[in-house]
Amino acid sequence: MTIEVVGFGLAGACLAIQLTKLGAIVRVTDDGFLGSTAVAAGLVNPVTGKNFQPSWRLSDFWPEAQLFYQSLDESLYHPMPIFRRWMDDRDKFQKKYDTVAPWIAEVSEEGVTWKEGGWLETRRFLEVARAWLLEQGVSFEPGCSDSEVQVRCGGSAALRKREFAKIDHRCAKGEILTVTIPDWQEDYILTGGGWLIPIGNEKYRVGATYAWDGLDSGPTEEGREWVERILRNFTKRDYEICDHQAGVRPIIRKSQPVLHYEEELGWLFNGLGSKGVIYAPRVARQLAEHLLDGKAFDPDLRLSI
Ligand SMILES: Cc1cc2nc3c(=O)[nH]c(=O)nc-3n(C[C@H](O)[C@H](O)[C@H](O)COP(=O)(O)OP(=O)(O)OC[C@H]3O[C@@H](n4cnc5c(N)ncnc54)[C@H](O)[C@@H]3O)c2cc1C
Structure with a gap:
């Protein structure tokens, strides 16, 4: 068979x-x-x-x-x-502390690190x-x-x-940018209102949008701007966009x-x-x-x- x-x-x-x-x-x-x-x-x-x-x-x-x-x-x-990072939501975290405790590596004034x-x-x-x-x-x-x-x-x-x-x-479209950020050695994944992943060679993936309409529309200018705003919340450094992609999550x-x-x-x-x-x-x-x-x-x- x-x-x-x-x-x-x-x-x-x-x-x-x-x-x-x-x-x-x-x-x-x-x-x-x-x-x-x-x-x-x-x-x-x-x-x-x-x-x-x-x-x-x-x-x-x-x-x-x-x-x-x-x-x-x-x-x-x-x-x-x-x-x-905290986003005015440290109280929420404290309430969930026991549930998420197995994944806490460290808690600081700036945020929580998950293992x-x-x-x-x-x-x-x-x-x-x-x-x-x-x-x-x-x-x-x-x-x-x-x-x-x-x-x-x-x-x-x-x-x-x-x-x-x-x-x-309930499929949802998402747009992602790959950027180069010279001389930045971030070796943590950053989250909170989006995410940023260091993928090596000063390159980072940043995302993502989340939308239920325009599923067939591919990468858009609006999506790029949205993800750039996410990026600026993580770093004020200069960056260059190397790639912009869109996909649809099968939900x-x-x-x-x-x-x-x-x-x-x-x-x-x-x-x-x-x-x-x-x-x-x-x-x-x-x-x-x-x-x-x-x-x-x-x-x-x-x-x-
Ligand atoms: C922007 C974005 C960010 C994401 N980030 C993450 C993440 O960080 N972590 C995570 O775990 N997941 C993430 N996901 C979700 C992840 O991509 C999906 O959960 C997973 O990849 C879905 O895999 P799949 O095989 O079901 O579908 P797909 O990867 O879409 O594969 C389906 C394949 O089937 C083919 N196909 C469809 N119909 C037919 C047909 N009739 N005949 C032949 N071939 C066909 C398609 O062309 C495609 O190649 C993200 C998704 C998006 C869009």
Whole structure:
């Protein structure tokens, strides 16, 4: 039996790898449009947002994901402390203290530093994953075949096309800048009203906008200005913009991934939201085990529709 993986972003790549590791015959097809994995900042942030919210079931998903990326290529993931500056919200933090305590490295007058954060080179992950799969003999073919089992991992493009008509989405566009800031040696990820990630060679990724409209519009001037304002809140230094990208986050229910099956369409693996790096490897492993060995997967991944 050949299992066909349709869509080669984080979801499809992780699934193809997990299936191959378990001995399945896998065929991959992708339409060649760069999805959100190619744009993502790859940030892994244990505590996010205005309300100091721990990422959903982080300690269940992230340890396995980290090992998965490391086993593929040790240099893909960059552990890095995350500094979250106060934004008149230190009281809020104090109220959440016990909940977020496992991730606190340090608290200061300026903000809190989280441990266990970092970032994954998501675009390079796709290249490394593809090379690994090709080495294992997995075929990459244009167009879908009539494989007995298909898993659709089409990200936001597929959700917007409503491949699975019953599934509603809340996909959100995001714009990101890559900038050079000469002579700045920041070695923390900075967050609070946006984020800034040092990626080496005086380069930083900064983002991101979050919008539910104009999903097809690509990078915009308005988006660039928005992200530049975020950047100026982190540093007053001079900078030069080297790249400006836009992508669409595949959201079904915030950042909680979804596995779903329909007789005529097969399987769906989607809804990685803004945090696909944390969730994709373990969800993919569970789906692979389900398809090959009939093992039950985590009920939290099922969608009630
Ligand atoms: C601006 C921005 C910043 C982000 N930052 C982060 C971050 O810091 N950390 C994090 O964890 N996540 C982040 N994300 C989210 C992350 O990108 C997603 O969670 C994840 O990459 C989604 O992967 P995916 O495989 O589901 O979708 P995609 O990466 O979009 O891949 C889907 C692929 O399927 C293809 N496809 C679609 N339909 C078909 C079809 N019918 N046939 C063939 N191929 C098809 C598409 O062309 C695409 O290549 C960010 C996203 C954006 C937009």
